[in-house]
Amino acid sequence: MDIQYVDTYELTRAGQEVHGQAPIDLFERLVEDLPDQESTSVSWTIRGEMDSYGQRFLHVHVKAGPMLECQRCLKPFEWLVDSHNRLQVVNSEADLEVDDALVADPDEAIERILGSQRLDVLALVEDEIILNLPYVPKHDVCVSLSEPLEEESGSDSVRPSPFAVLGQLKKD
Numbered sequence: 001m002d003i004q005y006v007d008t009y010e011l012t013r014a015g016q017e018v019h020g021q022a023p024i025d026l027f028e029r030l031v032e033d034l035p036d037q038e039s040t041s042v043s044w045t046i047r048g049e050m051d052s053y054g055q056r057f058l059h060v061h062v063k064a065g066p067m068l069e070c071q072r073c074l075k076p077f078e079w080l081v082d083s084h085n086r087l088q089v090v091n092s093e094a095d096l097e098v099d100d101a102l103v104a105d106p107d108e109a110i111e112r113i114l115g116s117q118r119l120d121v122l123a124l125v126e127d128e129i130i131l132n133l134p135y136v137p138k139h140d141v142c143v144s145l146s147e148p149l150e151e152e153s154g155s156d157s158v159r160p161s162p163f164a165v166l167g168q169l170k171k172d
């Protein structure tokens, strides 16, 4: 199955669901301004819906873990995205321009996308992730540089301690 494109008309009419996943490096627009990424995957589910008025919607669920740079300590950290969004599918450019000021309750304002027989799923998913990035990424609590190395033993990237190196030298 081609996961890159979906037909929004078919998806909403039939109430179908598509899901997929892709390596985060594939999302070039997302990662271009971010630090080096871990080899994580982005996964998504897109479900079509048509209500009793004939309005079409896409329910988009995206999970990702992009690496961001903390603006306080400048170290990378993983930002977990687990986003649910509902988009209204409209039939024309003009329908995209509906004035949200006319909507009584601002919370009722809904994002709209243009219906397409070839909706670019990766671009849609990428937009959702970008919308869920913090404006100023920061650790909740920055990891202090003075913490002992033992604290990092869970990480694969821990450098060998000087004592381990010493042990190898002795063997020779």
Ligand SMILES: [Zn+2]
Residues within 6 Å of the ligand: 070, 071, 072, 073, 074, 075, 138, 139, 141, 142, 143
């Ligand atoms: Zn930090």
